[in-house]
Amino acid sequence: MxxxxxxxxxxxxxxxxxxxxxxxxxxxxxxxxxxxxxxxxxxxxxxxxxxxxxxxxxxxxxxxxxxxxxxxxxxxxxxxxxxxxxxxxxxxxxxxxxxxxxxxxxxxxxxPEPHPGVAAVRAELPALLDGTGAWIEEKGGRAVAVHTRRAPDPQAAFDALRTPLTDLAVRHGLIVEPGRLVLELRPPGxxxxxxxxxxxxxxxxxxxxxxxxxxxxxxxxxxxxxxxxxxxxxxxxxxxxxxxxxxxxxxxxxxxxxxxxxxxxxxxxxxxx
The missing domain is CATH 3.40.50.1000 (HAD superfamily/HAD-like)
Structure with missing residues (x-):
């Protein structure tokens, strides 16, 4: 070929x-x-x-x-x-x-050791996501991802969560990386x-x-x-x-x-x- x-x-x-x-x-x-x-x-x-x-x-x-x-x-x-x-x-x-x-x-x-902000963000996410249809993917304590693919309206849930998740990440020294109906919170760099x-x-x-x-x-x-x-x-x-x-x-x-x-x-x- x-x-x-x-x-x-x-x-x-x-x-x-x-x-x-x-x-x-x-x-x-x-x-x-x-x-x-x-x-x-x-x-x-x-x-x-x-x-x-x-x-x-x-x-x-x-x-x-x-x-x-x-x-x-x-x-x-x-x-x-x-x-x-x-x-x-x-x-x-x-x-x-x-x-x-x-x-x-x-x-x-x-x-290396995980960034402490990841654990702090993980503790606050359930209250923030309540009722959105989004769910959390654990990433070994080094990052956390929020998926909206299984929400009733995946794109609407993604759009609605982007700003509050960014605010949450910034408070704990993390960044948000958007993907295909997923928002990942992880350390910069x-x-x-x-x-x-x-x-x-x-x-x-x-x-x-x-x-x-x-x-x-x-x-x-x-x-x-x-x-x-x-x-x-x-x-x-x-x-x-x-x-x-x-x-x-x-x-x-x-x-x-x-x-x-x-x-x-x-x-x-x-x-x-």
Missing amino acids: SLPTPSTPAGHDGLQALLSHPSGAVIGLDFDGTLAPIVADPERARAHPEAVSVLAALAPKVASVAVITGRPAEVAVRHGGFAGVAGLEHLTVLGHYGAERWDAATGEVTA MDKGVALQTHMRELSATSVLYAGDDLGDLPAFSTVENLRTTGTPGLLVCSGSDEVTELRKRADLVVDGPDGVVTLLRTLAEHLT
Whole structure:
């Protein structure tokens, strides 16, 4: 199967750099909506059934495959089925936007102490959300997410909660990151762009592919765009969604959700020597 053609010259250069020197490439991937289909209950999210085998074929051929997610690293590993898989020694999961790290080679999670504002916010949320139809997703004490997808009117609940949740976050030294019918409260300085850039710096990476689907992936897109201006080629991939249009506009390639991401990664693995 032939590789798709990026729609931009920068994306074309990024793909060619990855193909010509794969040992210096980092493949950065969001989890929910990119490797795993979006579902109403995040606890029921699971990686695409072919994702693990495709990543196991791709990872040994590049410097690193990094799954960068707002979820706790251990949760992403469990829902992804990444532990104990031959060929995934070059896989890293950067959980909580890089605050936690799990390496397949060791099977260990490393992380700093949680921000105290997260516990304070969590204690106040039930009263604030009463009667809205929204519900809380725990994120290991490092962040907390408020979902409105199961509310009677999901978008109205999202819009109504955005300002009060922002006020709550600010009072406790946190920020609010909006997503696809979700508002996440977390410490400042935690984002996928910082996580991706730090990981690439550690590996002295010479090129990068990043694939995402949501607003939380925009910092990673910006990191790749900035790296391209300083001579590090990169390819931006949007896991297609009608709910988030900005990623689609900025991407070099748009694929059809997790099915399209897995197909792209499989084809890429086949073309790498």
